[in-house]
Amino acid sequence: MQQIINFILRNKTTLLYLLLLSLGMAMSIQSHSFHRSKFLNSANWLSGSIYNTQTDITSYFNLREENQQLVEENTRLKKMLYNADFAPATETVIDSFPYGVIPARIIKNSYALRNNYITLDKGAAQGVEQDMGVITSMGVLGIVEYTTDNFSAVQSLLNTKSNINAKIKNTNNFGSLKWNTLRFDVVQLEDIPRIVPLNIGDTIVTGAMSSIFPENIPIGTIQKIDLQTSESFYKIDVALFNDMTNLQNVYIITNRDKEEIQLLEEKINDDQ
DSSP, X not given: OHHHHHHHHHTHHHHHHHHHHHHHHHHHHHHOHHHHHHHXXXXXXXXXXXXXXXXXXXXXHHHHHHHHHHHHHHHHHHHHHHTTTTSOOOTTTGGGSSEEEEXXXXXXXXXXXXXXXXXXXXXXXXXXOTTOEEEOSSSEEEEEEXXXXXXXXXXXXXXXXXXXXXXXXXXXXXXXXXXXXXXXXXXXXXXXXXXXXXXXXXXXXXXXXXXXXXXXXXXXEEEEEEOOTTOSBOXXXXXXXXXXXXXXXXXXXXXXXXXXXXXXXXXXXHHO
């Protein structure tokens, strides 16, 4: 208590000035409508700024939760989309369809090597297996090559061993998607015959000749077409839809029928 009294005595002049100033301002605001409107506007601006800042802070801390909700919603929609050819993709029957989707996050990504890999935070314990396709909301990313209990390594499109069945959208002209290591935003589509009509800007999507990816998942657009007169196939550069340097959320594609299809293909190969 004594310290409070000492403080008041030491600063009595300043405190008296502030008191008189406050009383003067209050009287001026009460007696003049112009001053009163200016004060109310300033108070509204100040309170509005405080509430806006509070909202921004709250929204920032809620971003992770909202992002997770979006991932879950995208997962549900992708399941319905990839199984749309089998039957109406309603919630009651979708679990019986062949294709499933496992959401995951990237924890490591390389794109400057000859053989690039992407590490995900989902593994065998979450149902991830070798040779499962991996995509983003923009398009194809790669194929699972190795798994542990809780992590998996994806062979990126930017890998010299990558070989994915792809086609020109809205056609049945198939080829093999590979990478020549020259650019991290461009891959190559091979084995497209010269009789096929092509245009710069045509969309390239996954083909139906694989049990890894559903058909028609986007990959990129044709950026360059090269055809020598002595050659039978085009050399095609495909600009990827994915920004391979900036990736976060991905979806792992499961195919319930894959093992059965592979067993059938092995029997066919054994007979040849």
